Amino acid sequence: RVVYVNGDFVREKEAKVSVFDRGFLFGDGVYEVCSVLDGKLIDKDAHLARLGRSLESLKMNCPASLEDITSIQRELIAKNGIVEGTIYLQVTRGVADRDFNFPNSVTPSLVIFTQKKNLLNDPIAGKGISVITLPDIRWRRRDIKTVMLLPASLAKQEALERGAGDAWLVEDGYVTEGSANNAYIVTMGGVIVTRQLTHSILHGITRKAVLKLAEQDGYEVEERAFTPGEACEAAEAFITSASSFVTPVVKINDRVLCNGIPGPVTSKLRRLYIEMARAEAE
Numbered sequence: 001r002v003v004y005v006n007g008d009f010v011r012e013k014e015a016k017v018s019v020f021d022r023g024f025l026f027g028d029g030v031y032e033v034c035s036v037l038d039g040k041l042i043d044k045d046a047h048l049a050r051l052g053r054s055l056e057s058l059k060m061n062c063p064a065s066l067e068d069i070t071s072i073q074r075e076l077i078a079k080n081g082i083v084e085g086t087i088y089l090q091v092t093r094g095v096a097d098r099d100f101n102f103p104n105s106v107t108p109s110l111v112i113f114t115q116k117k118n119l120l121n122d123p124i125a126g127k128g129i130s131v132i133t134l135p136d137i138r139w140r141r142r143d144i145k146t147v148m149l150l151p152a153s154l155a156k157q158e159a160l161e162r163g164a165g166d167a168w169l170v171e172d173g174y175v176t177e178g179s180a181n182n183a184y185i186v187t188m189g190g191v192i193v194t195r196q197l198t199h200s201i202l203h204g205i206t207r208k209a210v211l212k213l214a215e216q217d218g219y220e221v222e223e224r225a226f227t228p229g230e231a232c233e234a235a236e237a238f239i240t241s242a243s244s245f246v247t248p249v250v251k252i253n254d255r256v257l258c259n260g261i262p263g264p265v266t267s268k269l270r271r272l273y274i275e276m277a278r279a280e281a282e
């Protein structure tokens, strides 16, 4: 596999970043993950716009223009022959002698790599996943997509060790989101509920697209917080993210939803999202 590091396309074994990179020492960096279908990028402009907001929130500069980033992504997709998969992009503040305050003049590091994945016919999407609820111990600016992912990693690991597929994180009695995805329920009355956009959650690019499709298809959408208790009484539940699209949740803690199979609303939204994403990929 060829990866991109600070201006060069190199074989992954030869790709290097400094031990003094602030991404490595402080988690001082931001990232984006875009899906690739049919060799094309899904929702690239929205991902780059969010990258811009994340960088601005951390007072970081972008080492390349957004157009250049898209060209690099396309070149990497071609070089690695990615038809279906993801492309990961990371900007860290750069290399400087270790100190907590920001260095005066530093060039940000840019790393981009691809991962081949089965996204369309992911067997997990056909069966659905189970989730467990865990306390949300992350920082209070989850709207910034930083590489500081240890709390999310611990949650996912604990979920897997306990036989579940993911964790739904809970703060002050309400679900915030999944470890790396936004969380939704469908009430018995057919209303789609997902948490409103604040600093408490990442503003998912897939979330925005799916809510638009849901409204266009006549579903009622409520953007508000819900409790694990309400989720356990729901008709359906699902998650969204760039790499999982719309994935059914068929069990929450010990409560089986929808007889343990993906529900009709979730399945329809997954189909609508994939159709739209493929049609608009570029």
Ligand code: PLP
Pocket (backbone or CB within 6 Å): 033, 177, 178, 179, 180, 181, 182, 201, 202, 203, 204, 205, 206, 207, 240, 241, 242, 243
């Ligand atoms: N929430 C968190 C914490 C995430 O890490 C992600 C994606 O990585 C999402 C939500 C979903 O966002 P998107 O749809 O933009 O991939």
